[in-house]
Amino acid sequence: xxxxxxxxxxxxxxxxxxxIIDLKIADIIxxxxxxxxxxAALGKLADPGAFFLQVKAYQxxxxxxxxxxxxxxxxxxxxxxxxxxxxxxxxxxxALLAGALFLLFTLVxxxxxxxxxxxxxxxxxxxxxxxxxSGNAGQWLESPAFATFRNLLxxxxxxxxxxxxxxxxxxx
Amino acid sequence: MTPFQHYKTALLREPVLFRGAIxxxxxxxxxxxxxxxxxxxxxxxxxxxxxxxxxNIVPAHETSVAKSSDGVYQHEMMGIRLVxxxxxxxxxxxxxxxxxxxxEIRDAVRSGGIILVDARSxxxxxxxxIPASVSLPxxxxxxxxxxxxxxxxxxxxxxxxxxxxxxxxxxxxxxTLVRHGYRDVRYMPGGFLEWxxxxxxxxxxxxxxx
Numbered sequence: 001x002x003x004x005x006x007x008x009x010x011x012x013x014x015x016x017x018x019x020i021i022d023l024k025i026a027d028i029i030x031x032x033x034x035x036x037x038x039x040a041a042l043g044k045l046a047d048p049g050a051f052f053l054q055v056k057a058y059q060x061x062x063x064x065x066x067x068x069x070x071x072x073x074x075x076x077x078x079x080x081x082x083x084x085x086x087x088x089x090x091x092x093x094x095a096l097l098a099g100a101l102f103l104l105f106t107l108v109x110x111x112x113x114x115x116x117x118x119x120x121x122x123x124x125x126x127x128x129x130x131x132x133x134s135g136n137a138g139q140w141l142e143s144p145a146f147a148t149f150r151n152l153l154x155x156x157x158x159x160x161x162x163x164x165x166x167x168x169x170x171x172x
Numbered sequence: 173m174t175p176f177q178h179y180k181t182a183l184l185r186e187p188v189l190f191r192g193a194i195x196x197x198x199x200x201x202x203x204x205x206x207x208x209x210x211x212x213x214x215x216x217x218x219x220x221x222x223x224x225x226x227x228n229i230v231p232a233h234e235t236s237v238a239k240s241s242d243g244v245y246q247h248e249m250m251g252i253r254l255v256x257x258x259x260x261x262x263x264x265x266x267x268x269x270x271x272x273x274x275x276e277i278r279d280a281v282r283s284g285g286i287i288l289v290d291a292r293s294x295x296x297x298x299x300x301x302i303p304a305s306v307s308l309p310x311x312x313x314x315x316x317x318x319x320x321x322x323x324x325x326x327x328x329x330x331x332x333x334x335x336x337x338x339x340x341x342x343x344x345x346x347x348t349l350v351r352h353g354y355r356d357v358r359y360m361p362g363g364f365l366e367w368x369x370x371x372x373x374x375x376x377x378x379x380x381x382x
Contacts, residue, residue, distance in 0.1 A: 045206070048206070048207055048212065048214045049212040049368060056299035057299040058295075069200065072206075073199040073200040090191055092186045093186050094191070096186075097191075118293040118294070120296070163179065
């Protein structure tokens with residue numbers, strides 16, 4: 001008779017711990033994605049013309065005007081998504097859109113990797129961390145091969161964020 | 173309700189497409205406004221000059237630079253009429269690898285007195301480069317140096333550039349060229365970005381009708 005409350009208490013404690021850990025991990029993932037999106041956006045916004053040339057370097061069979069529109073809108077979309085994620089606004093929608101964006105990036109960098117293009121993916125401005133995009137570390141971090149895996153990981157993280165950040169599954 | 177059903181219901185309730193459309197429209201609008209204000213804007217309509225193979229580089233005396241009676245050189249480039257005094261940019265032979273700025277070499281590049289070499293990758297070069305520059309990617313220099321040496325005389329003045337001041341590839345390529353016998357090699361640390369900044373400020377200074 002005396003053991004039952006102890007068991008219930010432990011179960012409650014475990015459940016609460018799990019919730020706290022889930023919440024913290026979910027929040028960390030959400031904030032990391034948000035900060036990464038903002039950082040990527042600021043690097044592109046510093047020199048829109050250079051970002052357009054980086055997009056052109058992918059050699060897509062698309063007109064320049066179309067690529068220019070994409071190059072103009074993408075940094076701002078990243079910035080908005082980043083801030084919305086960081087401030088926990090429209091989280092499910094924003095995390096889904098970020099996931100879709102990362103999936104698109106995965107396909108694009110995968111295409112550059114498979115096509116053997118020796119280009120910088122144009123993802124981040126590494127100069128702000130004292131790394132240059134043309135040095136060995138910079139070239140590796142910005143290579144299409146690495147970008148493909150990184151974007152795949154970010155896609156999974158964003159979808160994980162959709163599952164854990166936005167929807168709270170009711171406990172049975 | 174199973175967790176899967178819960179997620180499905182929650183996602184279906186979420187106006188993802190509507191919010192996505194709002195964000196996309198806002199991004200596009202912000203991008204267009206920002207581009208108008210930025211000193212280094214996206215300019216898709218003018219496009220980038222098409223890549224120029226090494227064989228098309230012509231010696232200085234064969235360029236279309238015309239010398240007028242008052243000793244002033246006039247040259248049409250990219251639709252802009254350039255006028256400037258005669259300059260001999262040839263540096264002394266066996267000079268160490270020195271830095272140059274675009275302002276210093278601009279006239280000599282336009283007159284063909286200097287060979288500009290782009291050390292960035294071929295794909296990046298084709299996306300955009302300084303007019304009349306030759307692509308010699310440092311990543312692939314071992315395979316391409318022979319072709320380069322067959323077409324560019326070792327006595328020519330060469331200026332190597334890459335992306336910007338954070339890009340060390342130009343100095344490495346300059347050293348490689350010196351090791352292959354080129355006697356007058358310089359590098360432009362500001363690189364493509366420096367040229368673009370000059371283009372941008374020049375475009376602001378030139379008004380229609382001037």
